[in-house]
Amino acid sequence: MPELPEVETIVRQLRARGVEGREIRSVQINWLRTVEPLSAAAFSRQLRETVIEQISRTGKWILFHLSSGKTIMIHLRMSGSFSTEKGSHDRVVLQLSDGLTLYYRDTRKFGRWKLVDDPQQILGKLGPDALTRQFTLNYFSEAMLRRHRMIKPLLLDQSIVAGLGNIYVDEALWESKLNPERRSDSLSKDELAVLFKAIKHVLRIGVKNRGTSLGDGKTNYRDVEGESGGYRVKVKAYGRAGQPCSRCKNALEKIIVAQRGTTICPVCQQHSSQD
């Protein structure tokens, strides 16, 4: 599932492909449930002859800001991706001015395109984006200490911090040597600072490497160029159960935390004695 670095990579590539500034000439919707809240016909009508003025990202949302004042908010969920080449599983096709066609591909069909008047209706419910200045150590510490939950589900909760998913949470926890089941209010000031830094670090490295793709399945993340993300080689924990920890050489283990598959080093990421 695309997380902040994968979505950021896609946004940068859409800009590089010159999607910004083009007019939408026609809209083809092949899977009706991809678009909300309007019918496919009404959705298409509202998009036609508007210009995609700007593309931005908040958390895992991609925003197409239209000249009509409305915004298309796109969430890729499990397997959404974009291409400028026709493929199979294309759910939405936008014919743009000057001959560019944008294909939204989604094998598993969970992705959504929402046409909204005000993106704040949705973004207002999110915590700060993890790579923005609004996401500060003070905010993060306060948010963690005020709650009494396990760390991992809190980090996955988009209303606390937006952009993280299973991959980068496992990476940040491994990096900070913290057990994902630790209670958020048991973290010391130092541990919070280390975790905060690790979150920013793994996300920045992820963006730099154009995201992460694991496995070779059809639903696997692909960027706009059809390439897998380069972060795969950098992954220290996620998806590496059974392989040696690159810090202590013990075998990494897969456990379940809050219903999510989680990879940890059982030596580096022990529960601390005060738990």
Ligand SMILES: [Zn+2]
């Ligand atoms: Zn280890």
